[in-house]
Amino acid sequence: MKIAIIGGGYVGLVSAACFAEFGVEVAVAETDPSRLNRLLAGEMPIYEPGLEALVASNRAAGRLSFTGALPEAIAGAEAVFIAVGTPSRRGGGHADLTYVFAAAEQVLRALDHPAVLVTKSTVPVGTGRKLAALAAQLRPDLAIEVASNPEFLREGSAIGDFMRPDRVVVGAETEHARTILRALYRPLNLIETPILMTGLETAELIKYAANAFLAMKVTFINEMADLCESVGADVHDVARGMGLDGRIGRKFLHPGPGFGGSCFPKDTLALARIAQDARAPSRLTEAVVAVNEARKAGLGRRIIDAAAIDLRGKRIAILGLAFKPETDDMRDSPAIPAIEALAETGATIIAYDPAAMAAAKPLLPGSIQFAETASQAIAGADLLVVMTEWNEFRALAPARLAQAMPGRVIVDLRNIFDPAAMRAAGFVYHGVGRGS
């Protein structure tokens, strides 16, 4: 089978490489010339463990190709996936569908055979129906079917998530479209992955509902963490005690600085708007958005209060900048507002992140310095702030930290260190929700 994917961004590229690995012939159309050139040169425009090797082996096997010419990509394709960006529209939170409709229109005009047009980008409920109307209007001569196949990939573990998903969701309304999508995911039958067949609107909503629910879990445990600090409870035990109840589940109950990234902030906001427009407001989703924003906006104050020292002229080491580990993604990272606030204190700030420094530089105040290693950032620091839980930071031994840092304060916003061990090494240690 041959398919085309429009957009060689995060979702498009990972999906293309993984479908090719499943044995499908995949052509990716990418309009941005610099991104296309990088792809053609075998360079990955995004940081994702395992992706470069997967792309290289599937290109070598002749199953995966990149082109700037959309008609070439879709020639002979039985399914055309749209995987272009859907940023938040300015001033409102609605997803901006300009790229989705522009891509769909180009595909529809260029098609010379019937095909299934599939949205992989996260699109507002009702978009599939609009695309079907556009197809009927532009190409009444061809039997174009529309399907929705949202992805549930996490940055940093995207390939594993694609190859071993909890489920695949397909919104399609014809047997032919369902058959094509089923065939594409056939290798997953071997691992008994549920393939959920639904209508278009349902599939579109599942994606938003799943992300909003996960964002709500994170936000809930963050609130509980704050409460734990006030009443002297331990949030990890609270999360464990809750999570062992199978109805709740243990995942996504790790407290931290608030959620960021390219998905949760955008999708929770979009769902709140979709629900308002549909006159079925989701007050819970609205609260998740507001509570998380307030948490991120208050991070600087939280750190300054926890440090309880005059930070003027002091040296602050920041470990981690990306919104989570194993990615270089800085979108909506809590590190941005936190560092902006810390920069106002008159302290010298030295930051280190294993992957995100290049992406972070333009987003942070010009006064921020960047270290080449974690050790370099820590050397001479009065205060250490952990923003992202990269594994290499977990390995930092208390004695080594104590040796490198003249100051003795740690604010660990990801709870990666053992409070007792840090206190034994002479540190004033503040985690999240583990008493104070």
Ligand code: UGA
């Ligand atoms: C998320 C979803 O997990 C994916 O299923 C979905 O496909 C993706 O969005 C998307 O819509 O494309 P991602 O944004 O890559 O994936 O990152 P997550 O691992 O879900 O983390 C999101 C945020 O929540 C991060 O800021 C993370 O630090 C935070 N988080 C997560 C916590 O603070 N605590 C947790 O227990 C879990």
